[in-house]
Amino acid sequence: MRVEYINPFVESAFNVMKEVLQADVRRGELFLKSTSMPVMGVAAIVGLAGDVEGRVLFDMDKPTALRIASAMNGEELKALDELVKATITELANMITAQAVTKLHELGFRFDLTPPAIFTGDNMEVSNQDVEALIVPMETPQGKVEINVAIRERA
Amino acid sequence: MxxxxxxxxxxxxxxxxxxxxxxxxxxxxxxxxxxxxxxxxxxxxxxxxxxxxxxxxxxxxxxxxxxxxxxxxxxxxxxxxxxxxxxxxxxxxxxxxxxxxxxxxxxxxxxxxxxxxxxxxxxxxxxxxxxxxxxxxxxxxxxxxxxxxxxxxxxxxxxxxAPKKEEPRDEPRAAAAAGLRAAPGAPSPRDEARAAAQEAAGIKGDLNAGFVAETLATFKKFSVSTVNDAWFRARYAEWRAKRGVEDVQLHAEADADQFLSPFYSPGTGALWSEDYAAAVAAALPPMPAKSLNVWNPGCGKGYESYSVACILKAAYPEARVKVWANDSDLLSISMAPNMVFDIDDVPERYREFMVKGRNGWSFTQALRDSIFFEFHDVLNANPIPPADFIVCRDTVSFMAPQDQKRVLADFSDKAKEGAALLMGAHETMPLDGWVPIGPAGLSLYAKGSR
Incomplete structure (x- = not known):
């Protein structure tokens, strides 16, 4: 993944999460991964197209999703209902959109697909041939992993 | 009857x-x-x-x-x-x-x-x-x-x-087909690794050299293999002569650094010098294609990617040069796209591709656009288009033996017919299908049969 893409994603993830959660968010060590990876339980995915092809995946477990949605909505949410899903989708959208805006300012053209959300147990994502950059974010609500896989169109 | x-x-x-x-x-x-x-x-x-x-x-x-x-x-x-x-x-x-x-x-x-x-x-x-x-x-x-x-x-x-023993790994062993097998009777994996390292280095019998090879792997992740055993043998002999048999071992990372210091190719961590760049440019086979793809795994801070891009741009001003430079060290490579130079440190040949900015001299936008710096691990899948030129200096040696094989095979896979491959000054390409074309001291190969 191009070096130029890394910072916008890391920064916007950090900024957006800090803002919507109104809490202390910490970023873990970035690393690369290429094999299939387990999904913790709730995954929001945003596709990217344009100069590049790829996707951004926001991965967290169910309790974390509930707590984040509760914090964002300002009320206690107990079940993984439509509201929670919509909230997580919105979070994914905000982060990706802000990153793409930053990239646009740097001269990279990206288009987004509407986010989709997956929930379930024992899920796994496999991307053949694409390695993903993992940006782990530690929030008081739990751990969120942002999994960015972008490649240039050859 | x-x-x-x-x-x-x-x-x-x-x-x-x-x-x-x-x-x-x-x-x-x-x-x-x-x-x-x-x-x-x-x-x-x-x-x-x-x-x-x-x-x-x-x-x-x-x-x-x-x-x-x-x-x-x-x-x-x-x-x-x-x-x-x-x-x-x-x-x-x-x-x-x-x-x-x-x-x-x-x-x-x-x-x-x-x-x-x-x-x-x-x-x-x-x-x-x-x-x-x-x-x-x-x-x-x-x-x-x-x-x-x-x-x-x-x-x-x-x-x-019998208690399960680790299956002997045949990867390092294959490095020395003719080498002696490790002693019979269930050698431990550690012994095997050492034996394999010794075999690869062709220094059977000299236990010290085996230890040195092993310490290099521990401290610097440097694996003695067919890629570099000629250099290792010569360097070990020199090292032993200098330090004496008593003090031949590498005790700390500093020793390992010192041992490896002559290994690095010219122009590591800097733009390639006038002489080295000229030597590479002269030895390269003609590249008539309109668009030239260069793959530069292990580009580090990016100096060699810029050097290669400049050499090719100078030689083929009409061609569209694209350098896919990648490194798995995020810190090194994250600085690469926006490097700033002091013009006095820049050899003459690069200056035509540079402009003066607010903070100092940097490469022109056109040249920078021709290089994709990627945070990428070559051991993962490499989505690189077929390459005309692969530059991979002093990178393969720092991988585990089985990874070396995979990456080298990937080079053969990704290179176009007739493509060039530049390895580190003290490295060789062990695979078939590559013909050395460089002068002495330049590990330059062309893909093709003899």
Whole structure:
């Protein structure tokens, strides 16, 4: 993944999460991964197209999703209902959109697909041939992993 | 029948008799799923009948549990389940036939259907197992013997029950096809790695060199292999001459750094010097294509990517040059796209591609656009278009031997026919299909047959 893409994603993830959660968010060590990876339980995915092809995946477990949605909505949410899903989708959208805006300012053209959300147990994502950059974010609500896989169109 | 034939027959009969008489192998015979088996009596401590084994959670299915044999706790293995043979389920309190075996220092019991007797045979009459034996994996069978009209399959208890040893990895070994094999008798993986490193370096017998190779791997992840063994051997000899045999070992990372200091190619961590760049430019094969793809794995801080881009732009101003530069060190590569130089440090040949900015001199936008710096690990999939030129200096040597093979194979895979490959000054391309084209001191290859 191009070096130029890394910072916008890391920064916007950090900024957006800090803002919507109104809490202390910490970023873990970035690393690369290429094999299939387990999904913790709730995954929001945003596709990217344009100069590049790829996707951004926001991965967290169910309790974390509930707590984040509760914090964002300002009320206690107990079940993984439509509201929670919509909230997580919105979070994914905000982060990706802000990153793409930053990239646009740097001269990279990206288009987004509407986010989709997956929930379930024992899920796994496999991307053949694409390695993903993992940006782990530690929030008081739990751990969120942002999994960015972008490649240039050859 | 004439007398001669009769005499021959008599001799043959005698021989047979003699062979059968010479009993030097005794085995305990038993049945499993209706077939007869034997185990060397030297491995059998005793036989017993017992039941009500204590179940062990999470154990392999063929482990029936543990049993208290006069104060010793032994594990009980059901051979029928181990070999996927039908096993009748007896009720809770029924007694099973047990052979108590001793293998090395371990004692344990195996459950069989029925224990028969002790049979003495001649070891010369044991036939090797046939590969299509079926029920039981051939590697666990020592042989077959016929005794009084019955065929017994002799199990190899050592193989069956010996503590699991790591399968010897054949990757490093392959590096030295002609090398001596590690000593027989279950060498530990560590010994094997060392032996492989020594073999690769062609320094069998000199244990110190093997240690040095191993320390390099530990401190600097530098693997001695066919890529660099010529350099390693020469460097080791030089090192030993300088430090003396007493002090030849690398005690700390600083020593390893010092040992490796002459390894790095010219122009590491800086733009390539005028001489080196000119030498590379002169030795490169003609590249007539309109668009030139360069792959630069392990580009580090990016100096060599810029150097290569400038060389190609200067040589082929019309061509569209694209450099795919990647490194798995995020810190190094994140600075690469926006590098700023002091013009006095920049050799003349690069200046035409530079502009003065607010903070100092940097490469022009056009040149920077031709390089994709990627945070990427070459050991993952490499989505690189077919390359005209691969520049990978002093990178392969710092991978584990099996990774080196994979990456080198990927080079062959990704390079166009006739493409060039530049490796580190002290590295060589061990794979077939690459012809050296560089002058001495330049590890430059072209893809193609001789």
């Amino acid at each position: 004439n007398a001669q034939a009769a005499a021959q027959a008599a001799v043959a009969h005698d021989e047979k008799k003699e062979r059968a008489d010479k009993i030097d192998f005794k085995m305990v015979t038993f049945s499993l799923g209706g077939k007869e088996y034997g185990i060397d009596i030297m491995n059998v401590k005793e036989i017993a009948r017992a039941g009500r084994f204590t179940y062990v959670p999470n154990a392999a299915p063929f482990v029936r549990g543990v049993y208290n044999l006069r104060g010793d706790i032994i594990s009980i293995i059901d051979l029928r389940i181990m070999f996927h043979l039908p096993a009748e389920r007896k009720d809770e309190n029924a007694l099973e036939s047990l052979l108590i075996l001793r293998v090395e220092d371990h004692v344990f019991g195996v459950i069989v259907d029925y224990i028969d007797k002790v049979v003495g045979v001649s070891s010369a009459a044991i036939q090797p197992p046939h590969p299509i034996f079926g029920d039981i994996n051939v590697k666990y069978i020592k042989g077959i013997i016929e005794n009084q009209g019955k065929l017994y399959i002799i199990l190899n208890v050592e193989k069956l029950f």
